[in-house]
Amino acid sequence: MKEAGRFDPDNLEFTLATMDRRFLAGQFPLYQQLHQVTFPGLVLSEWTTITQKLGEIARARHAKFGNTIFHLEPNLKDCPGGLRDYHLAVWFAVLFHLKETKEWPRQRGGVFQSARGDAEAAFDFLAAARCFLHFRHKRDDNTLDWQSQDEAAALSIGLETRGTADPSYWMRTYYRHARIVYRRAALLMEHLPAR
Numbered sequence: 001m002k003e004a005g006r007f008d009p010d011n012l013e014f015t016l017a018t019m020d021r022r023f024l025a026g027q028f029p030l031y032q033q034l035h036q037v038t039f040p041g042l043v044l045s046e047w048t049t050i051t052q053k054l055g056e057i058a059r060a061r062h063a064k065f066g067n068t069i070f071h072l073e074p075n076l077k078d079c080p081g082g083l084r085d086y087h088l089a090v091w092f093a094v095l096f097h098l099k100e101t102k103e104w105p106r107q108r109g110g111v112f113q114s115a116r117g118d119a120e121a122a123f124d125f126l127a128a129a130r131c132f133l134h135f136r137h138k139r140d141d142n143t144l145d146w147q148s149q150d151e152a153a154a155l156s157i158g159l160e161t162r163g164t165a166d167p168s169y170w171m172r173t174y175y176r177h178a179r180i181v182y183r184r185a186a187l188l189m190e191h192l193p194a195r
Contacts, residue, residue, distance in 0.1 A: 001030070005038045007046040012053050015042070019091060040098060047099050048193050051092070055192045058088050058185065069178040073149075076130045077142040081178025083130060085185040086123050092188035119184060122177035125158035129174065132157045144174070 007015060018039055023031045043050065062080045065071065069081040077083045097105045132152055133141055144152070153170035156162050 001033065001038055004034055005042050007042055007049070009049060009053060012050070012057070015046075015050060016054075016091060019043075019094060035104070040102070040104070043095065043098055044102070047095065051095055051192050052195055054088065054091065054095075055189050058085070058189060069175060069182050073143055073145045074174070074178070075142050076126055076133065076144055079178070081175075081180075081182035081185075082142075083123075083126050085181045086119070086126065089119070089181065089185040089188055092185070096188070096191070118180045122180045125173065125177045126181070128158040 004018065018034075021035070021039075061078060061084065065075075065079050067080060069079065071079055075082060094105060129144065129152060130142060132155070133144065133148055136148060136151065149171060150167050152158070153165045153167040156165050157170075159165055159170070159173065
């Protein structure tokens, strides 16, 4: 428990992984102590450093992709507006909520959802497309190449309607969802404290 209560600025991944924790088995009182006391104390005491480092990592990733969602063969995980930005927005929403209320949100994803459900629809589309890519390539490959775009459109991956979709329509749908995720992540990053 002592180790879980320490923040290592060079290992932000551990803190983020702990934010995504859930009880599976073991001593539930120990989990409750981690959830209700240890981890909130760590996050609140190191809130500025955690959010700044998270913002720095995101900005570096965005810069690597030219700070745009528009790529001919986007990476569904790492490109701006991809799944990393979705998780980034959820983490920021949780961190801002925890700082403001001193308690965890009742629903983890709920702090990021819009009234219209745009964020949830964007996540569902991106997750379906990523699963399709992994299945298609038989490995962890998140690049939406030309052939994958054509096949995803033909199979209507991530679309509510079934049947063959035009690849340009399918990609417009991807860009619409990526824009929603990227804007939300960028909006939350604007509220980060200055270094």
